[in-house]
Amino acid sequence: MRILATFFLLFSAGAVFAQNDQLPTAQVFTIEGQSGDISSFVKTDKITILNFWATWCSPCKKELDNIAELYGDWQKEYNVELIACTIDDARSLTKVGPMVQAKGWEYVILSDRNEDLRRALNFQNVPYTFVIKDKKIVYTHSGYVEGAEYELEEVLKKLSGK
Helix, strand or coil: CHHHHHHHHHHHHHHHCCCCEECCCCEEEECCCCEEEHHHCCCCCCEEEEEEECCCCHHHHHHHHHHHHHHHHHHHHHCEEEEEEECCCCCCHHHHHHHHHHHCCCCEEEECCCCHHHHHHCCCCCCEEEEEECCEEEEEEECCCCCHHHHHHHHHHHHHCC
16 A cells, blocks of 8 residues: 555656656747747746636636736746736637736736647646746646645746755
8 A cells, every 4th residue: 555655646746847848839829819839938048837727717817816926026036937828719718818907917928729739738627837947848737726826936946046
């Protein structure tokens, strides 16, 4: 039984810390409808948080709201940029701009309306968070529970050498 529990813990930890997987090639869109490869939005001189969310996802909105309270400090302290990439379909995509404005989120907002990036990154549910450094995925996290933003901050501290 202990061996099984140990195996499970090791396997779970491996799913959280990626092994420097390269950022895939995939088309995404700005809210204005301009398209580009995701790598053109990820800067090599910053740590990038790539957070997938949707307007209909309450945990997603709560996570982005809670991160917003810390985001200014994270930008200064850890040289971070957050890209909030919605998976909303064409019908609900019209709600994204007004929601972002109402919430005052100061993130880069992208859309994966064709789900190309979601398929390339191979995940199912939102919220889903990737941390990228030097265009390599170094951390992933699925779901959101209150306080997870502080776990994310610990990852940022480590990556920034602080």
